Amino acid sequence: MRVILQRVAQASVKIDEKKISEIKNGLLLLVGFKDGDGQKEIDHLTHKVANVRVFSDEDGKMNLNIKQTGGAILSVSQFTLYAATRKGNRPSFTEAQAPELAEKNYHLFDMALKSEGLKVSEGVFGANMQVELVNDGPVTIIYDTEND
Known part of the structure; x- marks a missing residue:
């Protein structure tokens, strides 16, 4: 499981020019799953x-977490975090988890964040989304359960 975390002053998701989710100060999470990821990885990254x-x-x-600031999370699924790029010019996504399972895990991850008392807004799994953000800092952290 991979999560790209960005501290943001604001972030939003649009589909077909219609804004479906928006947060002010908080975290934008780009979330991807690979084959074999499940509850253990979800718990760890939550x-x-x-x-x-x-x-x-x-x-x-930088001493405070999101709970201490009252910030919100915008969680966006992104299977392309598992792009294999070693060969050729066209990325391969064979390492990405099958969509049916990845969608289930994505929603489990968001529910786990909510169970921590966090405010979580979401993108739409599998949709073509336009993500807008103002990165605050900039602060960007990459989590990968294979390396944590």
């Missing part, structure tokens, strides 16, 4: 995301 200290305290140091 803990990481809920507790990562990337928000500034009164001294300007």
